[in-house]
Amino acid sequence: MPIKTTLLASSIIAILSLSTASAMAAPLQATTSADSSSELWPNAQYAANIPTIKQVLGYHLGERITTHSDMLRYFEALAKAAPDRIKLFDYGTTWEGRQLIYAAIAKPDTLAHLDQFSADMQQLADPRKTNKQQAQKLIKQLPSSVWLEHSVHGNEISSTDAAMMTAYHLLATQNDAMVDKIFANTVVFIDPLQNPDGRMRFINFYYQTVGLQPSSDRLSVEHNEPWPRGRSNHYLFDMNRDWLTITQPETAGRIKALLKYKPNIVVDLHEMQGDASYFFVPAADPINPHMSKTQIANNTLVGKNNAKYFDEFGFDYYTREVFDGFYPGYGDSWPTFYGASAATYEVASARGDHFKKTNGDILTFIDTVQKHFVASLATAETAADHREKLLTDFYQYQVDAIKAGKDDDERSFILPASDDLAGSHKLATLMAKHGVEVRQADKAFSACGKDYSAGAYVIDTAQPRGRFVKTLFTQQVDMDKPFLTEQERRRARKLHDEIYDVTAWSLPLMYNVDSYSCDDAIDVASHSVSADAPLQGKVVNPNAKVAYLVPWGDMASGRFLTAALRQGIRVKSADKAFTTGDNHNYPAGSLIVEVKANDADLAAQVQQIANDTGAQVTGVDSSWVIKGPNFGSENTVTMSAPNVAMAWDEPTSSLNAGNTRYVIEQQFNWPVTAIRSAQLASANLSDYQVLILPSGDYSQALGESGAANLKNWVKQGGVLITLDDATRYASTPKAGLIDVQQELAYRAESKDGAPSDKADKSDSSDDNRVAGSLIKSHDELISRIETPQELPDHVSGVLANVEVDQEHWLTAGVKPEVVSLVIGNDMFTPIKLASGKNVAWFSDEKHLLASGYMWQQNRKQLAYKPFLIYQPTGNGMVIGYTQDPTARGYLDGLNVMLMNTIFRAAAHATPLR
Known part of the structure; x- marks a missing residue:
């Protein structure tokens, strides 16, 4: 019109x-x-x-x-x-x-x-x-x-x-x-x-x-x-x-x-x-x-x-x-x-x-x-x-x-039919959306000395889209040496670097799925994978007498959980791994849907949810467990259907807020209520079990009264999740929400004999004069002009390895090592045991960098620093991410961890009723 x-x-x-x-x-x-x-x-x-x-x-x-x-x-x-x-x-x-x-x-x-x-x-x-x-x-x-x-x-x-x-x-x-x-x-x-x-x-x-x-x-x-x-x-x-x-x-x-x-x-x-x-x-x-x-x-x-x-x-x-x-x-x-x-x-x-x-x-x-x-x-x-x-x-x-693919040492990339079926399937179909030829093996095969089961995905780089596959699947794509040399020179001169965006994007790393390469073409009976190929769910023993079990650890099981909760199905989750009487092992976090605790049409509901989500479900006729917690143990929790709120509007990063809301709503299939940040200072939040603060500095929007309001809500049983810069805000003395501190840049001690930053005043009546000193090298000049207390250098964006505590309920089903995007210069002290627990932390200096280009000083200082922090407070808890787990909506490998911090944390909180 x-x-x-x-x-x-x-x-x-x-x-x-x-x-x-x-x-x-x-x-x-x-x-x-x-x-x-x-x-x-x-x-x-x-x-x-x-x-x-x-x-x-x-x-x-x-x-x-x-x-x-x-x-x-x-x-x-x-x-x-x-x-x-x-x-x-x-x-x-x-x-x-x-x-x-x-x-x-x-x-x-x-x-x-x-x-x-x-x-x-x-x-x-x-x-x-x-x-x-x-x-x-x-x-x-x-x-x-x-x-x-x-x-x-x-x-x-x-x-x-x-x-x-x-x-x-x-x-x-x-x-x-x-x-x-x-x-x-x-x-x-x-x-x-x-x-x-x-x-x-x-x-x-x-x-x-x-x-x-x-x-x-x-x-x-x-x-x-x-x-x-x-x-x-x-x-x-x-x-x-x-x-x-x-x-x-x-x-x-x-x-x-x-x-x-x-x-x-x-x-x-x-x-x-x-x-x-x-x-x-x-x-x-x-x-x-x-x-x-x-x-x-x-x-x-x-x-x-x-x-x-x-x-x-x-x-x-x-x-x-x-x-x-x-x-x-x-x-x-x-x-x-x-x-x-x-x-x-x-x-x-x-x-x-x-x-x-x-x-x-x-x-x-x-x-x-x-x-x-x-x-x-x-x-x-x-x-x-x-x-x-x-x-x-x-x-x-x-x-x-095609020729480059045939000549390459990494001619074929293989995604095995591993524990994370959903992740491998999503990556395979994503590549098909990009126009890449992807095949799925119809039977087991061996390649380059490794055995793979049927269902593995194979991508041969000897195809027209082979260069695209290489740039997305290769763990490290290097910038040219002259450019990097110039960036190091600029950094030494205290000039801004010229790196425009992230320097790492390896999809297998970001999806946290296993990927292997082989220098040969893979000869195995297979079929083409289409962009819209569904992930096939399965229910073994669909008419179970006692319970349905869903192994935790991929987004198929995650979406099974949210679908079940939205349909009012009663679901439990095990804090520890267990083995059923028929010798089937289930990882920590696995879902337990008991027949007697739910309605008579449970079998049909479970089958439909499995079909919709691709979840792998096994019905059991006995609750006997030979290892780990029983279904009625205190080490299993009943999952709640939490009302999730999120700070919206200034001062949140709009990208982080939008990315996070997208991941929860469109990938987890769970609704989020957006609340203007300023309202959180005085709002009655008792209707919400989880509140997410996306990246941002909330010191002005919330002030001391707002921080006090959040503290009180957490003590009453709320789960506060802070992302990236919001964790920095939460750690400030005025907020006092999480007991860690942001670190300044680490500086090695000066050599003996180096002039002091506090030079003696001269005898002149002019108080602005100081005693003379000698500067004997350019390096010494740089050390003299540096700000004594400054933040670490900014990192444009790398993929870093994160080690995960395997004995905490908050990381149930999460692999021992995941990968996070690291941007900026935030580094935090580990939380003390008296206050909480570091449940995930960056790897040691040698193994920290998974992909990309990172300043050596940052790599040294970031080693062993916390990535995911847990701090119980009263009946609730504060959970802090020191980097953004939802950046650009492409860090699928962190989704299970994020689901845990929403759903398992809400189940472990004990709100006053």
């Missing part, structure tokens, strides 16, 4: 339409006013039969930030006006129910046979089916393709409007050699809005706060979004980091579409801080070593053509800084591993209508739209100019990937 324009909005539009920016230098002298789309590309001639944005939406491009619904209306209008050259496709629905689309723009003959184009690209993508001669024939006739991704971060607003302008320009332009060339040689795919939920959050905020006229002052409320900002989606995920584990529906649909067409060039259009200019490829160092030199060279071709047009328009830009090509989980890096050349474009953001830069220039919304529009056309032209080269390079990428 059209927007109903209010009087205030009408005034704003009138004012906006008067704003102009200074004209650009020759030879393309364009104005950035919003009066007409044609001014964004000088001398363009547009056909009257293609509707303008003004004709469809009632405002000129740049006068308003286009909403999701208006974007849909405009693309639908274009598709109606030119159905032979543009088609729209749905690729999913957001959590909040908004439609996700992409558009394909091509010459009529290509568009009419788009499915054939897809089929031909699939042929070209597999040299095992398509030989070189056949590939050359395809390359002669196929168009190249470019995929333009817009607004994955909802408050990066300009690219969606640029997407509309790009589509309009391609369809409406007449007598233009550039556009004719693009249609002759290229299919242009446009994903106009990757994150509608976040964008609408931003737009609603912006137009609710803008005044009689928009302000350019960066202090103005319209330029300062409230929590959680529009960057993230409904579950507050940064979806540009979701490409590895595909947790969000927006990402899943997008990946499926990209795999269908495998476009040759993929560009992700972003915004950055307003005082910058424009960034495009080549990317900064480091570059992922599994990218090919050809891909990097093709990115340079893209960048050079962008630069040509930016020079003509007089746009500033930069390359090879800040935005690197190392992490494979971005929208601009994931496509490289099916053979595309992919890139990030970043434009300085007005974050609204206009923004005053520190140099006094006024940056307008239409400025940012125009730059993305120009870059998009330049990129499409590059795809057209180099059609044959891009397709040839794409085919050769697949050939090289």
